[in-house]
Amino acid sequence: xxxxxxxxxxxxxxxxxxxxxxxxxxxxxxxxxxxxxxxxxxxxxxxxxxxxxxxxxxxxxxxxxxxxxxxxxxxxxxxxxxxxxxxxxxxxxxxxx
Numbered sequence: 001x002x003x004x005x006x007x008x009x010x011x012x013x014x015x016x017x018x019x020x021x022x023x024x025x026x027x028x029x030x031x032x033x034x035x036x037x038x039x040x041x042x043x044x045x046x047x048x049x050x051x052x053x054x055x056x057x058x059x060x061x062x063x064x065x066x067x068x069x070x071x072x073x074x075x076x077x078x079x080x081x082x083x084x085x086x087x088x089x090x091x092x093x094x095x096x097x
Contacts, residue, residue, distance in 0.1 A: 015071065040052065
């Protein structure tokens with residue numbers, strides 16, 4: 001078996017395409033979004049629909065940027081945790097690794 005770094009390097013691990021587990025809360029929110037969008041689009045004329053699409057695309061870009069930053073911060077935090085675990089000796093008598 002290759003190391004996790006090799007798997008990542010060769011593209012066998014891609015966190016951006018990993019499928020997340022869907023919860024009932026997520027499904028309810030998604031249903032609300034879809035229903036609201038359908039209702040809204042029925043109320044809008046063509047120029048307003050174009051504006052709404054621009055708004056939706058910009059919001060999606062912002063969300064993707066936010067998620068990428070959170071992933072990066074989470075990864076860095078994980079590395080800091082591991083660094084501390086492997087570099088600091090136990091502080092109390094009887095503590096073990």
